[in-house]
Amino acid sequence: MHVDVHSFSDTIVALSTPPGVGALGVIRVSGSAAIELTGRIFKGKNLQDQPGYTLHYGRIADEADHILDEVIVALFRSPHSFTGEDIVEISCHGSPYILQQVLQLLVRTGARLAKPGEFTQRAFLHGKMDLAQAEAVADLIASTHQSAHEVALRQMRGGISRQILALREELIHFASLIELELDFSEEDVEFANRDQLRGLIQRILGTIRHLSESFQLGNAMKEGVNTVLAGRPNAGKSTLLNALLEEERAIVSEIAGTTRDTIEESLTIQGIRFRLIDTAGIREAQDQIEAIGVSRTMEKIRESAILIYVFDVLETSAEEIAGDLQKLARDGLTILLAPNKMDLNPYTKPEDYISEWVDASHIIPISAKNAQNIPYLKEKLYATALAGARPEDDVLVSNARHAEALYRAGGALEAALNGLDTGLTGDLLAEDIRQALYHLGEITGQVTTDDLLANIFGKFCIGK
Ligand SMILES: Nc1nc2c(ncn2[C@@H]2O[C@H](COP(=O)(O)OP(=O)(O)OP(=O)(O)O)[C@@H](O)[C@H]2O)c(=O)[nH]1
Ligand SMILES: [Mg+2]
Numbered sequence: 001m002h003v004d005v006h007s008f009s010d011t012i013v014a015l016s017t018p019p020g021v022g023a024l025g026v027i028r029v030s031g032s033a034a035i036e037l038t039g040r041i042f043k044g045k046n047l048q049d050q051p052g053y054t055l056h057y058g059r060i061a062d063e064a065d066h067i068l069d070e071v072i073v074a075l076f077r078s079p080h081s082f083t084g085e086d087i088v089e090i091s092c093h094g095s096p097y098i099l100q101q102v103l104q105l106l107v108r109t110g111a112r113l114a115k116p117g118e119f120t121q122r123a124f125l126h127g128k129m130d131l132a133q134a135e136a137v138a139d140l141i142a143s144t145h146q147s148a149h150e151v152a153l154r155q156m157r158g159g160i161s162r163q164i165l166a167l168r169e170e171l172i173h174f175a176s177l178i179e180l181e182l183d184f185s186e187e188d189v190e191f192a193n194r195d196q197l198r199g200l201i202q203r204i205l206g207t208i209r210h211l212s213e214s215f216q217l218g219n220a221m222k223e224g225v226n227t228v229l230a231g232r233p234n235a236g237k238s239t240l241l242n243a244l245l246e247e248e249r250a251i252v253s254e255i256a257g258t259t260r261d262t263i264e265e266s267l268t269i270q271g272i273r274f275r276l277i278d279t280a281g282i283r284e285a286q287d288q289i290e291a292i293g294v295s296r297t298m299e300k301i302r303e304s305a306i307l308i309y310v311f312d313v314l315e316t317s318a319e320e321i322a323g324d325l326q327k328l329a330r331d332g333l334t335i336l337l338a339p340n341k342m343d344l345n346p347y348t349k350p351e352d353y354i355s356e357w358v359d360a361s362h363i364i365p366i367s368a369k370n371a372q373n374i375p376y377l378k379e380k381l382y383a384t385a386l387a388g389a390r391p392e393d394d395v396l397v398s399n400a401r402h403a404e405a406l407y408r409a410g411g412a413l414e415a416a417l418n419g420l421d422t423g424l425t426g427d428l429l430a431e432d433i434r435q436a437l438y439h440l441g442e443i444t445g446q447v448t449t450d451d452l453l454a455n456i457f458g459k460f461c462i463g464k
Contacts (some may be wrong), residue, residue, distance in 0.1 A: 014114035022094030052077030117460025131445025147221035171289030218398030224273035235243030409439035
């Protein structure tokens, strides 16, 4: 989708409630002619004489004076509206037929059907919100659980934007001093104090690092954390799934190879959602169906952030476990080790299982069948998802695009810092700083390209 910035003088219309039958359906009209166009099909008070923030009862009639519906219209006058333009919201009865008729009537009267996200894009272009906040609108609408809702709200309040804007302003100040030097390059002057610049860059790098680190938590809060339960057949993976969920969700039996397909259920621990994935036990498959199950297990492990490796303390030796872990470990995957069936051998020592892949703090002995130590395992899951971040921090990065831009800005600033150490010339230094400014600006939308905007707003639904 491509929205041309210059076509924003026209008036757009869309259904803003979900398609289908409902008690009400709301049609939203935005643009300089919104009130006039609606006024032409509205039988009631003269809308053009009415102030913003008012509601009016009346009827919608077509060109032949045929009544389509009885409605309430809400008026918002520029700039005090979501888009910053004049907006009319028409609350109709929620019949798809009526809503289609009113939409088509408005189009015949002179409005244009809105493209996906066009209302929000107009809000952005009219300075009602920055890009990060506009993206938060999409996240808010898409949020299906508490923590996703919370991070979207935080982002909408604009914490990250404020931090980024402040950092950018300080950098811009120095960038302009350095560029000034370039104008006087014959005279060998130094307007930008190099020590101050170094201090500033270090401070900004610190903030960027802090923000980047919050992404793991922000992302976990937004998307949930994929957590896979894996291990050999009969280890007690399905029993553990049931214990974590406190529900008999998966079939448990003493027959090895009970679970053949993956089972996914969500579990919320202190507001963070974990997607728990029970899998087929890993072994040389006995038949084709089991073979598919095992390859699916491996695939799920690749998609997960946390692996709970479950094993039977009576059946599996430390060497066998280390061998399994070596095959499963990869970058970005945290392994928690759950020695299971402790009730059968309470003398098992967790330390015996420490290896290159797990340290003592990641070993949680349990008895899945008796739900022993499950609360502690849950605490460990939560702590692993947080990974050192503080959920009470005001500013959390939850958007992958922002994390990427921060990473690139950080890279440019590292280069600038290096340049300062090696006495890089002003023009090259200025170039690094410009790069950093560019990437910081991408987050809030001071720097945009048509592609970027199309990409962001194209993902919205129509009417938003
Ligand atoms: N004594 C004891 N038995 C357990 C414990 N946890 C699981 N079991 C038993 O171990 C057997 C296997 O349990 P499952 O949960 O089906 O094991 P699984 O790892 O899902 O096995 P597959 O799906 O076949 O790979 C069952 O008979 C469970 O009752 C435990 O903590 N203590
Ligand atoms: Mg199972």
